[in-house]
Amino acid sequence: MKKHILLLLFTCFTMIAFGQTELRNLTVENLSNPIGIGVKTPRFSWKLVSSKRNVKQAAYEIQVKEGKNTVWASGKVASEASIFTKYAGSPLVSNAKYIWQVRVWDNQGKTSKWATASFGTALLHSNEWKATWIGSGLKSDTVNGVVPMFRKSFLANKKIASAKVYVTSRGLYEVQINGKRMGDSYLSPGWTSYDKHLQYQTYDVSNLLSEGKNAIGVLLGSGWYRSRLGWENKQNIYGKETGLLFQMVIKYADGTTETVVSDTSWKASNSHITYSEIYNGEVQDARLEQKNYSVASFDDSKWSTVVSKDFPTNYITAAINEPIRKHENLKPIAVLTSPKGETILDFGQNLAGWVKVSVQGKAGDIIKLSHVEMLDKKGTPYFENLRSAKAQAIYTLSGNGIETFEPHFTTFGFRYVKVEGITGKINPDDFTAIALYSDIKKTGAFETSNAYINKLQSNIRWSQRGNFLDVPTDCPQRDERLGWTGDAEVFSRTAAYNFNVDQFFAKWLIDVAADQKENGAVPFVIPNALKGSFFDMPVGAAGWSDASIIIPYNMYVSFGDKEVVERQYPSMKAYLNYVRGAAKNDLWNTGFQFADWLSYRVDDSKGMIGMKSAITDNYLVAQCFYAYNTEIMIKAATLLGKTDEVQEYQSLLERVKKAFQTEYMTASGKLISETQTAYILALQFDMLPENLRAQAVERLVKNIEGYEYHLTTGFLGTPFLNPVLTRFGRNDVAYKLLLQDTYPSWLYPIKAHGATTIWERWDSMKPDGTFQDPSMTSFNHYAYGAVGDWMYRTIAGIDTKEAEGAGYKSIIIKPEIGGNLTYAKGSLETNYGLVSSSWRIENNKFILDVEVPANTNATIEFPTNKIETIKENKAVLNAKTKTVGSGKYHFEMEL
Template sequence: MKRIFTLLICLAGISVMAQNLSTYDLTCENRVNPIGLDVTRPRFTWKIAAGGRNILQTAYSIRIATSPDFTKKNLVWDSGKVNTDESVLQTYQGAPLKSGQKYYWQVKVWDNQANESPWSTTAFWQTALLNPASEITAQWISSGIKADTAYGIVPQFRKSFSASKKIKSAIAYITSKGLYEAHINGQRVGDAYLTPGWTSYNKRLLYQTYDVTNLIKQGKNAIGVSLANGWYRGELGWEKKVNFYGKETALLCQLNITYADGKTESVISDGTWKVSNGPIQFSEIYDGEVYDARQEKAGWATATYDDKNWQAVVVKNFPKDILFSANHELITKHETFKPVKVLRTPKGEQVLDFGQNLVGWVQMKVSGNAGDKIVLSHAEVLDKTGGLYFDNLRNALAQDTYILKGQGVETYEPRFTFHGFRYVRVEGLKEPLNPDNFTAVALYSDMKPTGSFECSNPLVNQLQKNIQWGQRGNFLDVPTDCPQRDERLGWTGDAEVFSRTAAFNFNVNNFFSKWLKDVAADQNPNGAIPFVIPNALKGTFFDTPAGAAGWSDAGIIIPWNLYVVYGDKRVVEEQYPSMKAYLDYVRKAANNDLWNTGFQFADWLSYRVDDSKGLIGQKSAITDNYLVAQCFFAYNTSLMIKAARLLGKTEEVKDYEALLERIKAAFRKEFMTASGRLISETQTAYILALQFDMLPEELRPQAVGRLVDNIKSYNYHLTTGFLGTPFLTPVLTRFGRTDVAYRLLLQDTYPSWLYPIKMGATTVWERWDSMKPDSTFQDPSMTSFNHYSYGAVGDWMYRDVAGIDVDESGAGYKKIIIKPHLGDGLTSASAKIITNYGLASSGWKKDGKNTVYTIEIPANTTATVYLPTTNVPDIEEGGKPVSSDIKIDGIDGNHTKLLVGSGKYEFRVRN
């Protein structure tokens, strides 16, 4: 009887565990229930929830149907039971998908405890038009209005139509040459802004897919679309170029209606549409908008509106063979801010302070007489007198003007522009300024937040906030820079140095994958990659010498980073031809494997004595351009070795391995003395040489010594620029000088990461001294207060200070490394990241004579934990000696290695 009772208890335990095994957060191509995917072999990801530790998936089964009931007649694909522990980006293997079809899917899993989960909740995706050139029967239409120019009006297009029967579904496919905003029956379509986004328009134009079933009614309907310049025809770059992609904006719109009886009908843009001018008299990315509410046409996008005075559109024969669906996250509204104070400048101007440097626009409520003009002028900072500082905007007006119609309380926000600002000057009010009537709205790509970091130092915590706000403000469909001035371009170098940090803070898999397609599209025939993507600098000085170290290398470095962080092998497969072509370009540009030709940015914006009058009293930190280039030549080649190995390109692996050895030999011959001294005695020179293993192993310790001596000579200040900064602290940690890395992180005088914070920064600055210690400004021609490049230190904070990293042999956090590096100045630090497997976290806190490490590892992953002691009895877990479900894997230097599975752990280590 006792044995039977025990057996029943065991079986009950198994039953409970089985009930606890489930799946959640199902995504298709990294998105939840996406609409409009043109991916013919989509990939599925799910997370596993289970009680207990050491949970691993052993098998999964996916089923896909055209109906959520998953009956046999509707079944499209059943994977069967697939024996694998892979749960991320698993590829569809069924029959060819159909355009515009909604597919439903579920997954179930089995684990290593012999448990089987129930089927997951039902998820879905809907395909786009998989052959848009033939399936989009809509015609391109343009306004034909003379005032519709690069500096003119924003026209409004409309079409009335009837839906004669009961509607089952209605799907809209819309794109434009320019920026569009659509309405159906007076209701806005979708929640995205600045659509269709920015791509290399003449090679890749994206369209958006919207489910508008709820907006269409049986009977009379109307669709209306506003069409603005945007990046297509408006100003691009500081040379004020207009009409860069074309002189005419145009609309392409198709509405596919399916009726309850199965019949279909399409409403398309064609010659039957009508057009008129609207209330937006001027709209431009850099300069802002002018909106005259007196010109509004009430109900213009409704079926009852009388458009007899509108004119016919002009049909255009623009190509449709460059159309692709937008598979990435679009730009949407996010955080809102109310003014934290109202200021009066020395000139008597009324200024709203929103407390945060952000990118977006201001919503306002005003009242007054018809013709009254309210002008909002945007700025990032105040000058030392308390006045608004506009000089760093250069030629960007950054101003929105609203002209009242005089009908009570009126509301306004822009539609086709954006600004980088914290402060807004308000002019034209006839009544006292009420801050409650103004709201700042943050606008950025709808990336999902994934990572967080905090520690015991409030300034470092603010640095983390600044890094994240810098990313928010500059990730608007492309990784831009300087969102306040006449630039806002997709600089490759900025994106490259920040990409790994970016991938911790937010899920940028789709964001960068989309941008990388334009990298390949705009790549020069010789393989060189332009400095900005999309290449808005074509035809300028910066276009001619395309192919510079650290900038053009984004075409190799970012795809590999996406693979490491997300386990996304497909992005490497798709980008590999571009990656290879770029490395081939560099090989040809090099002389005997020495890249010593062409234009180079080198260590852009590194410390110069004359920047702030040499406040630390030392020489400028100028690193030889070609020393930097040679190091990145090696870096690119090392990544190509990994990429070729990942893709099974054995012969190319051998070629690149031999090339790498020659590159290092050429470096040592050209830039290093026999004793290991480099020709540039700068922090960046030694950082890059150490980071990329350019020096013989026996000479590396003295190189570390020279690096540390250099840092000490600047009184523990950094002097690095864009290319040296990301590797400064990681190199110090790698070579045992975390103590110096901490001193640099916690330094709060110029130049340092915390100096801008002491000066009131809420985002990362473009230069170490964008605002000088005396509150004057750097050269206004290049002084941005929202520029994420130096925020690349975040990567070290997450991976080394908090200690949460990914083992490349288990890319995508399938294999996790937990290895915190403690240092003086902090008593605690922690980081969390939502991986494709679930939440992973690592934190530590000094507690008297002990340090407590709290760790969480998601299901279906494993981790190697490094604890700083060589004496295993000094380690406790959960208040007890290390248990048998944790494997002690020996001693590594001054650390004990532990192998752990999923679950939560609390280790206490005697100091």
């Protein structure tokens, strides 16, 4: 025993002393040990970890095996590439499990141990679907009718080695096998442009099956497929009939296989869910529940036979993104009584999800939960901003002891819940609010010495959680909840700091291309649930439709994922061509525009005394975004080696800027719109001649001073406000705007009204405690949270170089101090590992700690002009900047 302990200690000591490189976080297609990828040439990534400095990968070797057979041996490849290395072996087969391992050689002569992970394939060819679409055939199975149940029993008369299920639906499915729920995902298969793009999910159900009799049970809700979407009460947008497609492949111990599929041998019946709809909520009657309907012994003799459907399968693909899962559980922080005597639970946090409740009562008792975001200043639940969404969960008790309820196929946006139907004193422990959102992994952390800024960061993160339910929505509560492209576009870079959203956006961008118009215009919401409405126009709008160009490139910059740009490039190009066609002489001054949506208006909250509305010319905004799109297309074409198109777009960009200067600028550089947004966009996208930019900055600053250091920007100006000020040396003004706590500002909702998420309007609740126009007042709307990007990049100082180091291969550490902050720290789990920047000020001394992951480098720029005082540990640097390799670094300097 002593020998073993000594050997272990010696091994650990040796690894620490000699800094052996380890490999961690192995992923395939951005997923850890996925079981159902549908990619024929998947991409492998891994992270190097070493306690030594300046470690880089010099070479790698990958081996992939199926069973005992090696299907790919890369051999030793001299390369630093450790992310998105593409498979190059024998063709993968469907429904198989592969073990892969990787080792690396570093630049210091060390070889890592082999690191091992796995991945499984789904159905790699569409003709491998043996299942057929089935519908319930029940008369009650309508958009607002009873949720149907499906059932199938079967025999497995051999010892089972493994089993997988491939399943999707037109609607939302929930599966049980032998009385146990399959998987931990919710609202599957998610929301896509169902008539053009439908994903299926893969589940390992080996532990749910048993030798002998087995049974499958499925609930199938209307979900996004046929519930009404949007505010015009349009239902059945993708079809009137839901459907199930289910295929289970069982592998027996003797090497044989058996397939169980959806077909007309299945049966159907009504469930106890008598109503389920995205906006209105769900109604359940426990007295109607057919318990144990998914166990083999259940008597289904009174169930009816299902009907087959000829729905297509040619565009069904394996899911590439993370499913929606349950996350935070919150208990009420207070039980309140409104002036009307209503009982209200306060969960302390605005979130998207639902409430799980355990109650006891008589058969026929009805419990009603009504969800709202806010109480008015009298303490009454504020339902008006839900518009026509009822947002209720209604449960009828069976009377059989303690009963537990939660919804299946709906969600709510709420902080408060009005409870009806419970007699006597409510026990808050009987209620749990559960947050639901896509299972994107947290990557960023950010904190400062200012509690309000920390709360702002928390609110940004919670709004992202509440609106990243398979689709990046605008809000989670009212009769909307749509994938507005403008909201997603302005927030995408901030989103990529907080969470790993590479696959989340990759999936959504497929629908962007699928719903793109023939002329290249991109709808304002994706999936395009507004078909046939006023907003379903064959035109593009600046800042909205160009999410098709901006987001793919942002994902490349944030994650180093070139394939997203490759796949989306035809869509990106088609949209730019649309804009070129809509423009006249390179001036985009036609068509509908949202422009700087929800910018400051005097009539909002009665305005600030003596101030004027900050309305920016619609087409000035459009021209700036025309340039922005063109600039990104230059970068994308360069990335993909499209030399001719690079030259074409460079020439176009020059003409677009010249047209801007002719149309919107005087000879002295004054813009036709004297607003913050006008100058911000003109400066951000270099629309002004270089010799006129300084005066533009002064005009911008004077405007901000004229509004007493309040911002007046809307959705399109806000993301660039602080970055422009920082870029042009006015970080002092940027910090004043960030720390402003009266309306309009980022901190006003927090300080005045205790906001826990980002609001749609700067004054969704006005200073006097009344509400903005309820027709468009959301309290969970992440667009203005786009300032989070600046907070990470400027306060913590963490950024990446685009051209030579996207995805944090080449890192920038450049903290900018201000706002009387005494410390700030930020970190980001990149595809290479953890980057962190932590600084504090003590006795006029600036102390900076930096961590750089292996296989990368970082350029650190110090926020002092006293270069002679900059020290790393005790060594004087005598330089304003320092480029370092991986490792942990400690710097001190005088300010």
